[in-house]
Amino acid sequence: MIATRVCIIGAGPGGATAALQLNREEVDCVVVDKAVFPRDKVCGDGLSGKVLTCLQKIDPAIAERLKGAGFKVNSWGVSFAAPNRQLLGIGYRPDFDADNAAHRQTPIGYVCKRWNFDHFLVQELKRCPHVKLFEGKHIIKYELQPDGYLVSDGKGFEVKASLLIIAGGAHAAFTKQVAGIAMEPKHYMAGIRAYYKGVAGMHPRHFIELHFLKNLLPGYFWIFPLPNGEANVGIGMLSEAVHRGKVNLKKELVHIVENDPVFKERFKNATLQGTIEGYGLPLGSKKRRLSGTRFMLVGDAGYLIDPFTGEGIGNAMGSGRLAALQAARAIQANDFSAAGLAKYDMEIERVFGPELRLSTRIQKLVNYPRLFNFFINIGAKNKKVQELLSCMFYEVDLRKKLTKPSFYLQLLFNK
Ligand SMILES: Cc1cc2nc3c(=O)[nH]c(=O)nc-3n(C[C@H](O)[C@H](O)[C@H](O)COP(=O)(O)OP(=O)(O)OC[C@H]3O[C@@H](n4cnc5c(N)ncnc54)[C@H](O)[C@@H]3O)c2cc1C
Incomplete structure (x- = not known):
């Protein structure tokens, strides 16, 4: 059995960021992931400015290494298409000037496959003296004991920790079984993603595209540019609407690409790479309790995805960082009670609450x-x-x- 102060379940963006911040606080932790990295995660692959800001706060050197990484494209804005096809391109900087070389040097967003981005974060973990990473271990048992949590994979791999940070993503069993948070279709989005090569008409400054097509509302269709002439193409729709309309999102995507008057031209010479994959997006459109005796939930395990934009990576990282800071305080005070860890919920509310509520209201505009x-x-x-x-x-x-x-x-x- 491995004994540690903090055990983090999941090494995606939420869990990896929590571990990076704990390392910074010189707190020993164990990170366990069922996957062996690099691994795929179904996603739009869009990284907002929050990602770099978060890494900069933990360690500017990590942010610099991400800036220099060749596996991403720099994106300078978003292009919205209304149901009547009117386009509106918005640069990430209010004063963005496409002809200004300095502006072009300071991209705010990136697009990169999660295969690469999550592997980048895991490689960073391997540099950390206070972090022990175990890959290929699927935790299935969580036992609360008087002095901590005993977690195991049921095959002999066991970790005993004073505190758990649950970062197991949208399907984290702990969220449902222990934290008592159930999936509600009106606070959950279904998403599918495909990789295409050779899509024509991409924005010269790599703007990401969100198309609110009349026949797809309240869902939306996206095209995000990737390196090597590839694009991440997908659809997101509130699960409630998917169930109500019995919508088959994969069929919808193929239909749009093959029959829509605009997209059939843009996809004329494009080829699908691999298969179309789907996954859930737990939305932060409802306030929930994210901590309890000896645990905190971060990222998708804590339902923190922005309900309007579908952005979850930045929020997973931000919540992971806040959980790590709270873990350090809890260790110092030797207080792992539900009442003590409620401070984590207060921090989540302070940092994400106003933004999530606002996005919930904007989401209804659709x-x-x-x-x-x-x-x-x-x-x-x-x-x-x-x-x-x-x-x-x-x-x-x-x-x-x-x-x-x-x-x-x-x-x-x-x-
Ligand atoms: C179709 C789609 C498009 C999206 N597009 C975007 C986008 O463009 N931009 C954006 O910011 N967000 C997007 N999101 C949301 C984003 O993917 C998530 O918010 C983000 O991955 C959350 O990170 P996380 O670390 O909380 O969880 P995850 O990235 O899901 O990581 C969880 C990790 O935990 C591990 N794990 C799970 N259970 C266990 C266990 N029991 N034992 C051990 N390990 C375990 C998994 O193997 C995994 O590595 C999209 C989501 C979907 C589905």
Whole structure:
């Protein structure tokens, strides 16, 4: 049996970041993953600015190594397409100037396959003196004892820890069985992803594309550019809508690529690489208790995905970091009680609460295609509005404007 202060279940972005921060705090931890890295994770592969910011806070050298990695493309913005096909491109910097070389040097987002990104993080773990990583170990038993948790794979691999950080992703059994959080279709999204090579008409500055096609609402279709002429292509839709409409997302994707008047041209010479894969997205559209006696939930295991954008990597990393900081405090105070660890929930609320609530409100806009069309039409013509939207990627306060009627009136008069 291995004895440690903290055991982290899952070495995806949430678990790996928690371990990197614990290493920084000089707290010994064990990380266990059922997979052997590199491994695939079904995802859109889009990394927002939160990823680099989080790594910079832990160790700027890691952020620098990510910046220099060749397995990603730098992305400078998002292109939205309204149900009426009107396009609106928004740069990640409010003052983004495509002709300015300095701006082009400072990309805010990346797109890279999770195969590479998660492996990068695991390689970073291997540099850490306070982290012991075990791959290929599937934890199936969690036993709360008076002095800690005993976890095991049922085949003789056992870890005893004062504290558990659960980072096992969307299907983490602990979340349901111990934390008592059940999947609710109105707070859960179904997603599928395919890799294509040779998609035409990609944005010259690698903007990621979100298409709100009329026949797919409330779902959306995305195309994200990858290195080597590949693209991540997928669909996301609230599980409630999938069940209600008996939607087969894989069939929808193939139908769009082969029959949609715009996309059949763009995919004319494109080839599907491998198979189309699906996975769940547990959304943060409902506040939940994420800690209890001797445990904290991070990332997808804690339902922290942004309900509007589907972004979960940055939130997994951010929550992993907060859990590690709380773990260090708990060890110092020798307090692993549910009441003591509730401070983690307070931190999650402080950092992610306002943003998640706001995105939940924006998510509901998708149910009103006319409002959406109106919004994109105005935005496409008005540079001021574009700047405003660009600021939204920086500041949550500006995003609040989107949910207020006065914002739309302002748009009308600025037209
Ligand atoms: C179709 C789709 C598209 C998406 N697109 C994006 C996007 O473009 N950008 C974005 O930011 N987010 C996106 N997301 C969300 C993102 O993939 C997740 O939010 C992110 O992976 C969460 O990280 P995590 O570390 O919490 O969990 P995961 O990445 O799922 O990692 C969990 C790890 O735990 C391990 N594990 C699980 N159970 C056990 C166990 N019992 N024992 C040992 N190991 C275990 C797994 O092997 C895995 O390595 C998308 C999701 C989907 C499904």
